[in-house]
């Protein structure tokens with residue numbers, strides 16, 4: 001990182017563009033303006049004291065004659081690891097529980113109903129190393145692990161749905177490891193789990209060393225606050241992955257991620273936002289923050305010199321709405337909590353306007369895709 005870190009795109013635009021032009025720039029780049037939510041003073045003070053970025057934005061929707069608004073507040077948490085990566089495993093996990101717990105407390109002050117953490121939130125993103133030890137020791141049972149028990153307490157205490165993405169150890173199936181999001185109801189019970197479908201094979205993201213492609217399909221969780229799904233990290237590059245969650249009825253799709261500036265930053269503001277537009281739903285993109293250093297050097301066979309860090313995880317978590325609008329992003333460099341208020345009625349309102357689900361030619365795609373996946377498929381190219 002440079003000496004003066006680039007804090008966020010929004011801050012730079014606000015600093016350099018005159019107000020009248022800024023309005024137009026934002027209209028084109030960010031869509032219909034979101035409203036800043038006035039958050040309680042106690043939350044603002046706690047965030048300042050605890051050293052994290054706190055932002056609140058609300059999306060607007062039309063008032064309908066036959067349905068009441070369905071207002072939901074979601075909370076997105078992005079954070080750095082707390083201890084060095086060579087600290088004892090249990091101490092690293094406990095320190096992360098403590099840090100995220102104090103941010104969740106502020107989310108509760110802000111009236112958040114559903115909260116989601118970043119991908120593999122209880123550990124450093126050690127998958128770059130390809131070392132098994134001690135990283136596999138961070139894996140836990142989705143149903144009974146200490147992290148799930150911790151989240152159950154949070155859910156009960158604050159009446160909040162918790163989406164907790166962890167490295168899962170599946171003892172029932174021969175200790176298989178998975179990249180899993182556990183969904184905990186606001187009652188405190190484990191509603192279920194959903195696994196990452198797509199494993200990256202790019203740069204230092206050597207994740208296939210650790211866990212397998214998910215086998216839970218595109219399940220959607222009916223919560224008290226709406227129907228939610230979780231498309232974990234690399235799944236955001238796969239439009240059909242978002243699409244399938246949406247076909248199963250997801251109104252909000254969370255995308256807990258871990259990705260670095262050099263690899264994906266220009267794609268970040270586009271992909272989840274495009275998914276919200278294409279699927280008439282809300283999407284929540286969450287990325288971790290900071291640079292994580294490892295004891296042993298590693299390479300990824302890409303010609304780069306051996307190194308001990310992944311690069312900078314750029315945070316910038318945001319929420320996008322089906323009308324194409326989006327919130328400003330959280331900081332690129334600091335821990336943060338983004339509170340976004342939405343009326344879920346907007347999903348149907350935009351669906352009625354643009355009708356992508358009606359105009360999509362699914363039967364034609366299904367027929368053609370069935371042929372494409374055959375080993376003897378021949379591309380449909382007409383030649384002279």
Ligand SMILES: NC(=O)NCCC(=O)O
Nearest residue numbers: 200205233234258259264
């Ligand atoms: N964690 C993960 O899947 N990262 C892959 C890199 C990216 O998707 O930008």
